[in-house]
Amino acid sequence: MADSQIHVALAGNPNCGKTTLFNLITGANGYVGNWPGVTVEKKEAKLLSDKNVTITDLPGIYSLSPYSPEEQCSRDYLMSGEPDVVVQVVDATNLERNLYLALQVIETGLPVVVALNMADLVEKNGDKIDTDKLSKKLGCPVMMISALKNKGIKELFEQVKKSAASKGQVPEHKFDSSIEDVLDHIENNLPASVPANKRRYYAVKLFERDADACKLINLTKEKAARVEELVAQCEQDCDDDAESIITGERYGVIAHIIDECLTKAPAKMSTSEKIDRVVTNRILGLPIFVVIMFCVYYIAVSTLGGTVTDFTNDQLFGTDGWYVLGQGRDAYDEAVEAAGDDADSVDPAQYGPYVPGITTMVHDALVAGGTEDGGLVDSLVCDGIVGGLGAIFGFVPQMFLLFVMLSFLEDCGYMARVAFIMDRVFRRFGLSGKSFIPMLVSSGCGVPGVMATKTIENEKDRRMTVMTTTFIPCGAKLPIIALLMGSIIGDSSTTAAWISPLFYFLGVFAVIASGLMLKKTKLFAGRPTPFVMELPAYHFPAIRSWALHVWERCWAFIKKAGTVIFASTVVVWFLSNFGSYNGSFGFLPAMDGIPE
Template sequence: MGITIALAGNPNCGKTTMFNALTGSNQYVGNWPGVTVEKKHGKLKGHRDVTVTDLPGIYSLSPYTLEEVVARNYLVNDKPDAILNLVDATNIERNLYLTTQLTEMGIPVVIALNMMDLVAKNGDVINVQKLSEAMGCPVVEISALKNRGVLEAAEAAIKLAEANAASHTRHTFCDKVEQALSEIEALTEGRVPERNERWYAVKLFERDAKVLEQLNLGSHAHAVENLIRACEEEMDDDAESIITNERYEYISKVVKSSVKKKRTGMTTSDKIDRIVTNRVLALPLFAVVMFLVYAIAMGGWTISIGTMGTDWANDVLFGDWVPNAVGNFLAAIGCADWLQGLILDGIIAGVGAVLGFVPQMLVLFLLLAVLEDIGYMARVAFIMDRIFRRFGLSGKSFIPMLIATGCGVPGIMASRTIEQDRDRKMTIMTTGFIPCGAKMPIIGLFAGAIFGGSALVAVSAFFIGIAAVVISGIIMKKFKAFAGEPAPFVMELPPYHVPSAGNVLRATWERGWSFIKRAGTIILLSSIILWFLQGYGFVDGVFQAVEDNNNSLLAIVGNAIAWIFAPLGWVGDMAWKATVATITGLIAKEEVVNTFGVLYHFAGELSEEGNEIWPLVAADFSAIAAYSFMIFNLLCAPCFAAMGAIKREMNNTRWTLAAIGYMCLFAYVIAMIVYQIGGLIIGEVAFNVFTVIAALLLIGLIYLVFRKGYQGGGERLRAVDAARAEV
């Protein structure tokens, strides 16, 4: 019979490193059923019958964040055979809070003291024997980064699970709490499961709604409530605070008896943080670091190795080698013309356009993985929190938005690091507003064709994206689903250390492969559909392949729905072309410029910014209509690959549709206001009914920004209910 070991610990305690060391390549990644929290499990090296499950990084089992709910439900309902509790030995007092909760679960626990090499380097000493006796479970010294003691800790957990001997020494609460718990246990008359007896008693004392519901106390409920209330009145505090204080008092005694600190001065990490997290220097330093990351991954400089790789992939691999090789092969076997067109112009051209960005993505993921492993990215979230909180966003929201400047897909994926479910949803719904690299050709096309290459137009695109994030954050926080202050930003800043090559490469590959899989599936299907719609249509009532795109199915679709965008200034001969370009932009934003090239009958190879068709674009678009088109395509729903990422991270069809719908609606409203009001001001648009509608929309937008938001009480309980509803 197989054994399951749950790996639990605080964020940044080295849990991921530990999991990778235990399982190697025998890992499987998915989501917990019904929620977006990532689930990892794998087979223990050398033990085919032992499965290691990596629980989300949490500070406690109190069910206030989605991660805590998931971890608690897994331990209570799935009942693993043992818990391997990873503890950061350099910050042992904070980490042991979770340990006190885990040892109450009635499940065998082994404490793995991680970073013991740093403890020794600091001159500190931890008496493992005393710590083990105090906590009532085995304690093993390890260094996950250096792969020392890792398997020994796992073996200890296996041995404990096999023996099924959960010999936990219960820590002693104050007399009043102990008495209350004993009487609560008696009142339940056996309804409390023996294995989790103590844990259920504590949760009853804390008035945990879910536990009260599970136990169904019936006639005893009133007596239990009176007992708890009397205890709170006598101790002049609420039950949860009583438990928390007693935990910390006990932990303080344990640490005092088993840990001896030698060094009292500042550590190396503390000295670095005096600069890195300095109120004045932090942001400029962060800007420099991110500039270097962007320059190396996606810039246009000599050091931009990511761009070099992408240029080679686009120009050589997918621009020459693959098309020529496949074309020659298809010609040699006598493949039908339509099938050759599908494979070369549809599949290879479409999928290759996206896969060409893989080198840039891999370099970006590699650099970010290095920064994460060093410990710097935790500082970034801390730095940005005080700024983002002003707009109702968490400091962790900044990282997804920063990554999205390169590509929206990994940016949306990065939102999973945000603990609070509502903050994570809001970040996903606004990250797509940030102009990504794929949107740059759109900006370049209209800046060059209409605005004489004005740099202000390009810069304004970034400010529009940022403004959309800020405005959306303010508006959303006024509604019940997102109401309340962002979750308190609590994070242990891990000590700086040299990155592990294995961790960095593994993280890079996992993120890169996820991007490649989505690109290769979603883009493949959309490229085939686009090829068919562009290449076929009705000529003289006969359905056939067409040479003139004006006769294609795509043109029919464009003309049929172009009226929707008339209030945005997309009128006349360019209306259906702008509509079709927008539709293809949903497949991949790079397709907008390429579509214009096709629709304006440019036969040669179009440059990235499409300067070959600038005169034709300038003839069709007025300045204000061009700006309206640019704004809509920058703010509306992202490409199919990013939509797929939204679906995966939301893990809920209704929320996915809501996110995409909100982005499209917001983009439409802003584009209409810009065209109708802006055009009226500069004299390009005559006063009409849509001008009135645009003015009303502007007033409505201002009202939503400044109105008083939802004021419902029990913010913390709402977070719990929302998380439980997800699970």
């Protein structure tokens, strides 16, 4: 740990609260990139309470067996020697599944601190976990925390700093005696250069015939042959393959640990199960989803979002301005109507507390500073730059409301259910329910939506999802939708209320139609892979985490779509104001004789 720097790796299963913990302890202000050679996202940031501690958020995985890019990246990082300590985040409400990865991480020989997350839910369910006994069984510190409630976090990182100073640990858990005999023989054949705390890990990997471990250890031919003989004999005795034997042994250890450390409350139907009986119902599930998504887009784009967008475009960035709390608006409208053709001479400031639009204020400031009224600079700044900014921020209210509602549905656990609901539909045109998540992300921005397809294991499904996801209306497409709405339906607010959600479902229809066509081709023919996904318990999202998700998506829209919109506005201004007249090229409004 050079210069007292501590590198902490956050590991855990999907939906264990690992990312919530990462956002909480770092403020989510860190580096976001990709692991070398793959498109798996890498998150790294400093601990808020101690800038000497660097946190690396590993991808959510179920195992260190490298069957996916995420698992490969996680294992490579853990074995690289970079992390000083691993915080293994465990969903305390589902110990059996989560402890499998925990045992694998402990086997690496690295200093490990197990963080039993969702302690509040364990208490609510009436369950009890003996952390002292669990710590002895695992051979590492075990801490109860709640990332959602911000409980136990300080104590967790006090323990992390203590563990980081250690040199690792030898795993305490043991398998069946016949398996242990083989592992002992393999350990004895390992080179002396392998550290004591890592010998168990490499023995298990050689038993599993892990290709990476075999290359790294590089046993002599005689020793490799002896190891293979021992493993083959064990497979024959157990009537199973080596990897399945180790998997079974790990689950046997976990079952023993749970029996001694976990006291479960009497089983009863949880709130999540009661809700799921309705929202995942075979008949009601899909209609409920359609109604929810219609309401989301109805509120975000057509009604409330549309009203705020109109205010931003016309009053805030436009020339209309606005009256504070609407005081004076009626009197001004009456004066304008009475003035008739001289309406421009009516001063709105005479009728109430009036605030002019940004375009008007900038124009007046430029003219007061000596800039020519309607000249090149005035037109560039007011129509080009301010107009471009207005075009960007005019859509921010709609995007904000859309992301607020979608993030809530994701964080509370509903969208995971929708993936299962949509699996029945997607399967009909060659995809699985896992394709829904990238399509949902694409409703905010298509780029991360395409990147989210990396979680789809089947290559055929992944490619088809990438190709069809582009039809989902995203933040960058909403301005185009708004322009089309304006040109087709004009100012009809009644029609606008339903036409915006209709565009969303037209996008879904385009996905279905293209999927059906692709399914008929040789490249994508065949049955989709089975869909297996964990359903997290329903919960109200942490306000901080919810706000961060909304901010990240809004900022991505401003940076990506906003850049294009701003540049396009300036280009349109240039094309509208520059050209050739009477054989000369220049700023058209300044040329004498040009017809207005």
